[in-house]
Amino acid sequence: MKSMLTKRVLLVALLAGGGVLAASAYAMNGGPEGKPGCEMRHGPAMQEKMAERHDKRLVELKDKLKLTPAQMAAWQTFSEVEKPRQPAQDREAMLEAYAKMNTPQRLDAMLEQSQVRHAQKVARAEAVKSFYAQLTPEQQAVFDAQAKSNPGHGHHGKARQQS
Numbered sequence: 001m002k003s004m005l006t007k008r009v010l011l012v013a014l015l016a017g018g019g020v021l022a023a024s025a026y027a028m029n030g031g032p033e034g035k036p037g038c039e040m041r042h043g044p045a046m047q048e049k050m051a052e053r054h055d056k057r058l059v060e061l062k063d064k065l066k067l068t069p070a071q072m073a074a075w076q077t078f079s080e081v082e083k084p085r086q087p088a089q090d091r092e093a094m095l096e097a098y099a100k101m102n103t104p105q106r107l108d109a110m111l112e113q114s115q116v117r118h119a120q121k122v123a124r125a126e127a128v129k130s131f132y133a134q135l136t137p138e139q140q141a142v143f144d145a146q147a148k149s150n151p152g153h154g155h156h157g158k159a160r161q162q163s
Contacts, residue, residue, distance in 0.1 A: 078131035
């Protein structure tokens, strides 16, 4: 009796494990369209959806801040650097270009991309600081609260844990 129960438990466990493996393989292949998972999550449709959400958040922030006409120039600069950037080239084109390069060329290209991203981050930080300096203490508190409610900005919605 005990061995029959053990066999059933083992069979159920094997079937469940097989189902999990099949589901993960399906997910890695991007589902029915056969698109790679990354392309499916970061493709044009998703970028458009994210841009719409971002625009909505900017409008909500602007409404919450109750900006004065004197603050509008700083807001305009801030909102321009806050707009999501479109990738310079699609992933497939980048991978094709990398495939034609030797290792030092590929490393130089990656470093160049890194420098461009760094320059964009510096420009964003300067625009945020400049805009923040134009705000009243009450508006700064609203801005800070909004920034804290979106801690995962740039990290796919997951806040980084610090120990």
